[in-house]
Amino acid sequence: xxxxxxxxxxxxxxxxxxxxxxxxxxxxxxxxxxxxxxxxxxxxxxxxxxxxxxxxxxxxxxxxxxxxxxxxxxxxxxxxxxxxxxxxxxxxxxxxxxxxxxxxxxxxxxxxxxxxxxxxxxxxxxxxxxxxxxxxxxxxxxxxxxxxxxxxxxxxxxxxxxxxxxxxxxxxxxxxxxxxxxxxxxxxxxxxxxxxxxxxxxxxxxxxxxxxxxxxxxxxxxxxxxxxxxxxxxxxxxxxxxxxxxxxxxxxxxxxxxxxxxxxxxxxxxxxxxxxxxxxxxxxxxxxxxxxxxxxxxxxxxxxxxxxxxxxxxxxxxxxxxxxxxxx
Amino acid sequence: xxxxxxxxxxxxxxxxxxxxxxxxxxxxxxxxxxxxxxxxxxxxxxxxxxxxxxxxxxxxxxxxxxxxxxxxxxxxxxxxxxxxxxxxxxxxxxxxxxxxxxxxxxxxxxxxxxxxxxxxxxxxxxxxxxxxxxxxxxxxxxxxxxxxxxxxxxxxxxxxxxxxxxxxxxxxxxxxxxxxxxxxxxxxxxxxxxxxxxxxxxxxxxxxxxxxxxxxxxxxxxxxxxxxxxxxxxxxxxxxxxxxxxxxxxxxxxxxxxxxxxxxxxxxxxxxxxxxxxxxxxxxxxxxxxxxxxxxxxxxxxxxxxxxxxxxxxxxxxxxxxxxxxxxxxxxxxxxxxxxxxxxxxxxxxxxxxxxxxxxxxxxxxxxxxxxxxxxxxxxxxxxxxxxxxxxxxxxxxxxxxxxxxxxxxxxxxxxxxxxxxxxxxxxxxxxxxxxxxxxxxxxxxxxxxxxxxxxxxxxxxxxxxxxxxxxxxxxxxxxxxxxxxxxxxxxxxxxxxxxxxxxxx
Numbered sequence: 002x003x004x005x006x007x008x009x010x011x012x013x014x015x016x017x018x019x020x021x022x023x024x025x026x027x028x029x030x031x032x033x034x035x036x037x038x039x040x041x042x043x044x045x046x047x048x049x050x051x052x053x054x055x056x057x058x059x060x061x062x063x064x065x066x067x068x069x070x071x072x073x074x075x076x077x078x079x080x081x082x083x084x085x086x087x088x089x090x091x092x093x094x095x096x097x098x099x100x101x102x103x104x105x106x107x108x109x110x111x112x113x114x115x116x117x118x119x120x121x122x123x124x125x126x127x128x129x130x131x132x133x134x135x136x137x138x139x140x141x142x143x144x145x146x147x148x149x150x151x152x153x154x155x156x157x158x159x160x161x162x163x164x165x166x167x168x169x170x171x172x173x174x175x176x177x178x179x180x181x182x183x184x185x186x187x188x189x190x191x192x193x194x195x196x197x198x199x200x201x202x203x204x205x206x207x208x209x210x211x212x213x214x215x216x217x218x219x220x221x222x223x224x225x226x227x228x229x230x231x232x233x234x235x236x237x238x239x240x241x242x243x244x245x246x247x248x249x250x251x252x253x254x255x256x257x258x259x260x261x262x263x264x265x266x267x268x269x270x271x272x273x274x275x276x277x278x279x280x281x282x283x284x285x286x287x288x289x290x291x292x293x294x295x296x297x298x299x300x301x302x303x304x305x306x307x308x309x310x311x312x313x314x315x316x317x318x319x320x321x322x323x324x325x326x327x328x329x
Numbered sequence: 330x331x332x333x334x335x336x337x338x339x340x341x342x343x344x345x346x347x348x349x350x351x352x353x354x355x356x357x358x359x360x361x362x363x364x365x366x367x368x369x370x371x372x373x374x375x376x377x378x379x380x381x382x383x384x385x386x387x388x389x390x391x392x393x394x395x396x397x398x399x400x401x402x403x404x405x406x407x408x409x410x411x412x413x414x415x416x417x418x419x420x421x422x423x424x425x426x427x428x429x430x431x432x433x434x435x436x437x438x439x440x441x442x443x444x445x446x447x448x449x450x451x452x453x454x455x456x457x458x459x460x461x462x463x464x465x466x467x468x469x470x471x472x473x474x475x476x477x478x479x480x481x482x483x484x485x486x487x488x489x490x491x492x493x494x495x496x497x498x499x500x501x502x503x504x505x506x507x508x509x510x511x512x513x514x515x516x517x518x519x520x521x522x523x524x525x526x527x528x529x530x531x532x533x534x535x536x537x538x539x540x541x542x543x544x545x546x547x548x549x550x551x552x553x554x555x556x557x558x559x560x561x562x563x564x565x566x567x568x569x570x571x572x573x574x575x576x577x578x579x580x581x582x583x584x585x586x587x588x589x590x591x592x593x594x595x596x597x598x599x600x601x602x603x604x605x606x607x608x609x610x611x612x613x614x615x616x617x618x619x620x621x622x623x624x625x626x627x628x629x630x631x632x633x634x635x636x637x638x639x640x641x642x643x644x645x646x647x648x649x650x651x652x653x654x655x656x657x658x659x660x661x662x663x664x665x666x667x668x669x670x671x672x673x674x675x676x677x678x679x680x681x682x683x684x685x686x687x688x689x690x691x692x693x694x695x696x697x698x699x700x701x702x703x704x705x706x707x708x709x710x711x712x713x714x715x716x717x718x719x720x721x722x723x724x725x726x727x728x729x730x731x732x733x734x735x736x737x738x739x740x741x742x743x744x745x746x747x748x749x750x751x752x753x754x755x756x757x758x759x760x761x762x763x764x765x766x767x768x769x770x771x772x773x774x775x776x777x778x779x780x781x782x783x784x785x786x787x788x789x790x791x792x793x794x795x796x797x798x799x800x801x802x803x804x805x806x807x808x809x810x811x812x813x814x815x816x817x818x819x820x821x822x823x824x825x826x827x828x829x830x831x832x833x834x835x
Contacts (some may be wrong), residue, residue: 048378049666057382076740079530080513083741086527113520116527159790168518190473190787191516193780206472206788217674292669 039070043099045084062280081105089117095269103254128258131296133231154185163209164198254312339688355392359399386671405442425631436570449589449637453644473784478805480778505768509775528743541751581633588637596645610638
């Protein structure tokens with residue numbers, strides 16, 4: 002009695018496991034006239050953030066233009082590596098694109114093993130935005146400029162602490178390069194994710210912080226932006242100089258773009274690239290970038306690919322110089 | 330006066346027909362998501378996020394907020410009836426809630442969880458609207474040293490919680506702390522114990538760990554037990570069976586009040602919120618109780634306190650988000666995304682720039698709490714009837730929800746495999762009579778402890794003085810030390826008494 006009752010239970014549970022796993026493994030396949038079926042955009046960070054919302058807006062535009070569903074799928078993990086691995090493994094037919102930014106592509110592979118090669122395994126399709134990050138201090142501190150802060154750091158070695166979203170982040174590399182250029186020692190206090198590091202600055206627990214989301218706090222006067230990292234002045238902080246204007250020549254890879262797997266047919270790349278750039282010209286898209294505190298810088302496939310290649314080499318040199326390499 | 334006119338504005342927004350409807354949809358979905366193990370608020374919100382793009386921003390936040398605090402209500406139902414936490418924050422409710430249900434008191438356990446949540450939720454909303462921005466500033470005073478000290482205090486409290494068998498409890502705490510070191514080193518970014526796997530680089534997901542150790546392990550237990558003992562607990566079908574008795578109320582009033590205060594305060598701290606609040610409340614009630622021996626055997630205080638704390642904590646997390654733009658956890662980060670889409674930046678200017686949004690959302694939370702009580706008390710029977718299916722059908726369904734839930738966290742199959750591993754581990758622990766609850770809590774606190782401890786030392790160039798020169802951190806540590814000394818003193822006296830008694834017996 003007991004035995005006969007138990008067996009269907011175990012069997013049905015096994016069945017449930019099997020059914021769910023096979024559903025997860027099901028995948029789409031290729032086509033000829035593009036696009037003749039739904040396109041997937043894999044976002045490698047969580048829903049709702051500055052990496053997620055611009056591609057979502059573009060997806061909505063493409064959906065209208067191509068009359069095909071464009072699905073945005075958040076595949077998070079490994080600081081962006083998990084989502085990009087899925088893009089690298091997808092069929093190069095134009096039906097799978099993914100968000101493409103510097104930290105999992107030209108930075109992470111130098112710090113740990115990733116299951117792809119940023120230059121060989123992807124086809125950059127278009128740049129859709131540029132990250133912009135201000136370096137901030139509390140308004141109650143005496144430092145009014147980057148030079149003030151650096152002078153303080155020089156006089157008190159190791160006493161100036163700064164927070165970022167994490168070790169090996171673009172922010173961290175930039176600050177270390179700044180310290181090296183100024184020949185000072187800054188103490189890095191990494192936080193995992195943005196909010197912790199911002200709270201640490203606003204609460205006065207660290208002296209400085211470099212973070213994209215700080216721009217809104219700087220705009221309301223809660224913190225003082227000394228300079229911003231970006232190719233142009235920050236859209237929300239028009240009075241704050243860029244590091245370039247101040248004479249620093251520190252490279253930072255700030256692009257956010259879309260890329261597909263390597264080996265995509267050129268005709269499909271061109272078609273997608275043109276449509277995406279069209280989407281970025283939409284005034285509502287430009288408004289969105291402003292809201293998200295992102296820089297309005299876009300590029301087509303060829304220019305974006307060249308930028309990625311150049312930044313890959315620059316980052317390699319820069320990180321080597323800073324001694325930031327994977328422990329062997 | 331200003332406060333009243335603000336609230337009036339808020340209610341005029343929240344009580345408009347369409348916002349009322351969105352609030353209802355939100356809390357209903359939230360309860361359903363809370364009942365279904367595995368499917369959490371973060372997954373639900375990210376699935377629904379695109380729908381909110383076409384909605385007015387206030388309605389969007391009202392609905393998303395409803396889902397979030399609705400799950401805090403719903404999570405208790407499966408904890409009590411099935412010993413499977415619907416949400417990680419309902420883990421503690423399993424301990425006494427399920428025990429009450431096994432003793433035929435499922436009705437009052439469900440009832441007190443709903444009423445406690447209602448009372449705590451309402452008080453928390455009143456507190457938000459009264460003290461609002463002033464309290465939010467306090468949260469900023471919590472830097473890394475304060476977090477580290479708070480976690481140390483928390484770990485000392487867990488050891489207290491498992492005092493019945495301290496060695497087993499400490500073993501679980503140690504295992505939890507060890508598991509929390511898997512993944513990227515929080516300071517150096519190097520990989521630890523990942524064996525080259527990208528999926529392990531992020532560490533083990535807390536939700537997967539909790540679902541495996543509690544949920545899957547429970548299902549496996551049911552599958553191994555002879556069926557006559559494995560029957561799902563009988564559920565109350567009548568409304569009256571859900572009402573706690575007068576004696577229940579007398580025992581629950583204090584825990585609900587204290588749970589509300591603890592939950593509210595911990596909810597204000599970024600990174601805090603429901604899980605820590607519910608554990609803290611449980612430990613406190615067990616300490617204060619005149620009947621500590623009843624805890625773990627179906628004490629109603631062990632349901633009333635943590636459920637209230639969880640709810641107050643969930644509601645309080647809105648304060649740092651809306652006034653400082655600081656999301657305390659991933660769910661609030663998604664909500665922030667919904668606001669950003671509409672061009673609204675959460676932050677200090679939100680209250681002045683968009684009063685209709687701030688006060689509308691606050692007022693909708695008053696409304697939502699009433700809706701949840703009205704929904705939950707009569708509808709518990711409906712939600713419960715989902716669980717009245719024969720378990721040969723129900724168990725695989727729950728397992729499927731756990732699997733879907735684990736997969737939907739990151740859309741990563743590796744999380745499903747880990748769910749299976751922790752299910753087996755949980756079965757093993759259970760058969761060996763180890764309680765997995767301290768393991769899960771130590772795991773959750775372990776990452777925060779390591780990160781904030783090392784950040785604190787970095788802030789002060791490696792000097793531990795950083796903990797002593799900051800009053801909040803120092804007082805947490807002093808409290809932890811006092812508790813440890815008190816326990817040691819008690820233990821020594823007990824041993825002395827035992828040896829005196831032993832000597833006398835000779």
